[in-house]
Amino acid sequence: LxxxxxxLKWARRCLADAQSQQDVELIVQLLADEDFRNAYGLYAAVSQQRTRVGPTSPLTVQAExxxxxxxxxxxxxxxxxxxxxxxxxxxxHVQALLQAHDGVAVQEVAEENRTQYLGETVKLVxxxxxRDNPLGATVRxxxxxxxxxxxxxGGAAESSGLLSEGDEILEINGVSIRGKHINEVHDLLQRMHGTLTFLLIPSTQIKPPPHRQTVMHIRAYFDYxxxxxxxxxxxxxGLSFQRGDILHVISQDDPSWWQAYRDxxxxxxxxxxxxxxxxFQQQRETMKRSIMDRSRERQGGKLWYAKKTKKPKKKNPPNFGKNADDDDVLTYEEMALYHQPVSRKRPVALIGPTNGGHxxxxxxxxxxxxEKFAVAVPHTTRNSRIHERNGREYHFTSRANFETDVASGKFIEFGDYEKNLYGTGADSVRHxxxxxxxxxxCLHTRSLQVLRSSNLKPFVIFIAPPAQERLRTLLASEGKxxxxxxxxxxxxxxxxxxxNFGHFFDATIANVDPDQAFHELRRLIDKLDTEPQWVPTSWLC
Incomplete structure (x- = not known):
């Protein structure tokens, strides 16, 4: 030293520029610092001690x-x-020394003392x-x-980088694992906490090169x-979630069990x-339905899940009002964040039963x-009245043209009343x-799927009625x-x-108090201007 x-003193005299002399001066001051000299003295003592002949391996890795x-x-x-x-x-100080000893001992055993276990190379991890937290790994x-x-x-096993898929576990804290059922291993790990020492046979699987995981955002359409x-x-x-939750999937390496966070x-x-x-979810739900259907049919009972009843159709064109994929198993839908443009507001669909308040x-x-809100001008096949003007109260059209537009999929919702057809066209909403x-x-629930596929990016709010007595009071205030x-x-x-349609709802408002429900509705609509919302990625393609 x-x-x-x-x-350095000699070099400082030989340097011409001031910056280099300042740099050397800083190093000289560091070397003269008392703390640095003490640290260097400790380093020299340890280095000298390491040159002496000592035991080839630590006596224990569990001194602490x-x-x-x-x-x-x-x-x-x-x-x-x-x-x-x-x-x-x-x-x-003694406790810190023992902790440091065990850390060094484990590394020495793992790196220098690899041995043979029944002819296999093993490692210690x-x-x-x-306490009460899972390790972040599963076994089979x-x-x-x-x-x-x-x-x-995100678990301890993943953050350490020491456990890999395919590693065989021989011992945990000296307890032999071979021959045990995975449930026994699970119960053993549940009781253990603190420092766990694994004796492993490393995996011989050829690992694919590391790649950046792409996060997929999904909305759950079932409770789990x-x-x-x-x-x-x-x-x-396992991650519990409810229908409507947004989940961020970070790994699909196992197609049966994805890894995810709840939003x-x-x-x-x-x-x-x-x-x-x-x-995997679709397959087992389909199988469950099939088994339950057969069981119910043998017993002469009803189906265990709701199916739409087929009502007698009126004189409507083929597929009039039919929704595709009604019986599909609902699992997840991929989502993305969307911020509506200032000049193109998302349509707001209020859904609820008749007399529910929507x-x-x-x-x-x-x-x-x-000036802020408007309704789409509907189409009808009835004759116009004296005070009505085409394109203001209604778009008046012939039955033939109406049915042609229905067949072309131009209507979001339609039906007949007193032998006349009425409907809400997608172009009217777009206008x-x-x-x-x-x-x-204000739509019927069966129209939601058509609305969602219309590229209009609707925001759907379900208006839930209150309890029966409160509902009676509200309707009485309206003279009903x-x-x-x-x-x-x-x-x-x-x-x-x-x-049956809750997976289509973006929000729900309980109409217990009309004023509170109105303010909540305004808050949700105003939020569309200030905050991005999760929408199906198919809407943004």
Whole structure:
């Protein structure tokens, strides 16, 4: 060190520019600093000690655990002779020394003392596992072996980089694992926490080159409870979600079990969760339906899931009002964030049963802010009246033209009333959108699929009626006197809508208080201008 200082002083005199002299001066000051000299002295002592002949391997990799056991023994003892040793072992410096010793020992054993286990090269891996937190890996049985089948993103196993898929686990903290069922291994790991030492036979699988995982955002169209899924590889790693939740899928390496985060949980839940893959979920739901249908048919009972009843059709064209894919198994839909342009507002569809309050909310919006909200001018085959003008109250057309437009898919919704046809055309909605106003729609639920496929990017809000007595009060304030059966029908119809079409709803408003429901509706509509919303990626193609 002294020789280096002398050389730097000589070099400083030989340098011509001021910047180089300042650089050398900084190094000289560092070498003269007392803390640096103490650190260098410690380094020199350790280096000298390492040159001496010592044991080829550490005597233990669990010095810290042994220290804790000794402390427990001394704590239970009432003798004063152990007080001094107990004070020494609880000293923070000694505990840090033992922790550092175990860390170095594990690396030495893993790197220098690779040995043979029944003719196989093995390695030692040490991981830290928090109490009551999963390790972030799943295992499978391969005859008598227990093999790592999956490493979950964000867990201790994945962040360490020491466990790989295909590694065979021989021991965990000295407990032999070979021959155990995966449920036994699971229960064993649940009881363990702190430092876990794995004895492994490394995987011989040829690993593909690392690639950047593309995150896929999906909306769930079914409820999922991991505790009720017997096929889940590890229940503690399952991610529960409800219909309508946005999920961020970060890994589809296993087509049956994707790894995902629920929207908003990424920061609070670093460990990804397992969810059923789309194809796997479709297959087992289809199989479940088939089995239950056959069982019900044999027993002469009803089907276990709701199917649309086929009502007698009126004189309508073929496929009049038919929705495609009604019986498809709903799993997930890929989503993307979308911010509506200032000049092209998304249509807002209010959905709800008759007398549920959605018509009243629409009329209130139109009357208070006609410059912001508008309705699409409907089409009809009836004759115009004296005060009506074509294109203002209605688009008047012939039945032949109306039915031609129906066959061409130009209507979002249509039907007949008193032998005349009425309908809402997609072009009429588009005309309102192009004017910069919000088009308000009150539609039947069966029209939602047509609306969603129309490239209009609708925002669908379900207006849920209140409980029966409250509903009676609200309708009475409007001068209506519904019978108990009619009130019950409104509530049952709302429940049926939510069950069968709830996956199409972007938001739900409970119409318990009309003023509160109106303000909540305005808040949701205003939010479309300020915040991006999740929409199907197919809308943005």
């Amino acid at each position: 002294e020789e280096l200082q002398q050389a 655990d042994l220290c804790q056991e000794v402390q427990k023994i001394l704590q239970s003892s009432q003798q004063e002779t152990g007080l001094e040793l107990r004070a020494l072992l609880t000293d923070p 040490r991981l830290e596992k928090a 049985n391969d005859v008598d072996s227990v093999v790592v089948s999956r490493v979950v993103k 409870d991991p505790s009720d899924d017997p096929f889940l590889p590890c229940r503690e790693l 908003g949980d990424e920061d609070n839940q670093p460990l990804a969760g397992l969810i059923p893959g789309k194809s 018509d009243e909310l629409r009329r209130r919006l139109l009357s208070l802010e006609p 309102v959108v192009n004017s910069g106003r919000v088009c308000l729609l 006197t519904p019978k108990p059966d009619e009130l019950k029908t409104v509530i049952e119809k709302a429940r049926e809508m939510e069950q």
